[in-house]
Amino acid sequence: MSIKKTLLMSAVSMGLTAGIAAAETTITIATVNNGDMIRMQGLTADFNEKHPDIKVEWVTLEENVLRQNLTTDISTGGGAYDVMTIGTYEVPIWANNKWLVSLNEGMAADFNKEDLLPAIAGGLTVDGELYASPFYGESSMVMYRTDLMEKAGLEMPDAPTWTFIREAAAAMTDRENDINGICVRGKAGWGENMAFLTAMSNSFGARWFDEEWNAQFDSPEWAATIDFYLGMLNESGPAGAADNGFNENLALFQQGKCGMWIDATVAASFVTGADSTVADKVGFALAPDNGLGKRGNWLWAWSLAIPSSSQKQEAAKAFISWATGPAYATLVAGNEGWANVPPGTRTSLYENADYLAAAPFAQMTLDSILSADPTNPSIQPVPYTGVQFVAIPEFAGIATQTGQQFSDALAGNQTAAQALANAQELTTEEMEAAGY
């Protein structure tokens, strides 16, 4: 072949490649780093096979950094991302600001919006429009050591009361052998101790605000919640409980140092997994209640949404249809087994016999999710939505500060009454400053 010919052919082939590259759409997806999301990145090849014209770029960030990054981008109309991973807290706020694209139209034919669990979809819907599609959903429940419960001569009911939990915790505690009856979140943060305490307060009949947006930390219901929480942890909690968040409690439970742990349903697969020294001795129960009609469990979903500033909304919808559609469960199951399918989003998953057989915690997860009601979180009327949060932009800041007060009380630096008074004062101040 002559040099001329070679050059000509190279030029033609380069031209063709450039043509293909030009037809390709690249979407940028921002996501958090957790097991399910990492698995999704690993399965991108399947999406590429079905959509060869769409290239996917991933930006993976830690939860708090992600939140900061996405908020900056979406509020300035930056358009850097085409798909965003956001929580149940952001969806109603951002949808009301017209920052998100409705997913009611334009999704793939097999997406089947009706199949989404109503409790989860409800938190992602504003005025009848679905603004984010759940990738996985979670609630909270009691995980307990069946052997220690038996040793204490007790039997865990499927739906325990707070009084039972406190008594059982005291009975299971064995300080000499470093066994603490109860482990729950004490570390300050709106997504740490305040997620737990807000959900717990619902079951004590408390609420964050009355219908006029007045802070309610001076109510007897909040006093009862905090007194119970501090009393139970002082009696039967681990040393330094005020520093423990999800990870610390997970480690304690996995090492056999907790009798009971009330936390996210997704932890079920960790405490029964290979890293756990007590994997075969774990039982599950619904989050406790006080007989008032509300349980102390929360509701959360990591969901995929499209910012209005995205220039590639069609491709983004194709991706969300793939990642959160019913076929994704089968894809994960085929590659990594049914137990690794992202839980808590679709009714069809909980009707699947293979999944129910592979995940012993499936029914309890579903029951917990279905028992949470983000639109009516408290037994008293409230002006907000959200079970363990209040869906207003000011909440994250306020709850982090109040969380510090309660964490401080748990550490013994102030009394429950002082913490409640401070929480009331700072919440009132912040809400007034925000114009409520």
Next chain:
Amino acid sequence: MARAITTQKKVMWTALAWAFGLTMFFPILWTFRTSFKTEAAAISDPPVWFFFDWTLENYVDVQARSNYPKALMNSIIISVGSTFLGILIAVPAAWSMAFVPGRKTKDVLLWMLSTKMLPAVGVLYPLVLLAKWLGVMDSRILLVVVLMLINLPIIVWMLYTYFREIPGEILEAARMDGAGLKAEILYVLTPMALPGIASTVLLNIILAWNEAFWTILLTTVNAAPLTSFSAPEGLFYAKLSAASMMAIAPILVMGWFSQKQLVRGLTFGAVK
């Protein structure tokens, strides 16, 4: 007798220096050790010191889900680029302040330093909107310029104090010999201030390398440096440690090799 006291003092100072050095080094040692643990061992309480099953899986995992070479290249370009751009602007500025000070020079110097006291988040939105308008979001050039602006006060201050130690008469002599401004700065001032300039460059490369606020917020895919390489790991302490070790390794090695130069420059001039 006097000799005994000196030895005693020597031992005491040596012990104190070692204690101080080890305290400073402790977090890096802790991170290094954690990077070889499993996630469960990383958060075990009480911590296991050295007798655990060492594993390389964190390093493998971290690399599998991120593009390390690309992030490394971005870090190098951004930190070196911003520092040299800063030097280019700061040398003439520091020259004029050191050798031909005006009435307001002191005020200008203090004002420059005061910009460092502004919380970065205060200018986040204006900067993002400006970058968006110029179409330079997620580009290396944006970070080179932003980090240069952030570190410029430090660069000017350091060079200013180094230049002040150089006798003005030498520059005058050069001028008498017919040297123009360019020749004076390039051939007389710069060679004399080289140790100072070198330590300024090294310190600012380190500062730019470690900058995490702007580098994470202004980048997504194309210009993301090593700071965002370790950002995803968050709650996974072992993987976070592995990513952090990989992120600081290049600058740590550079620091070791240039230690002598850095210390000499720092103790000669500015920050003494």
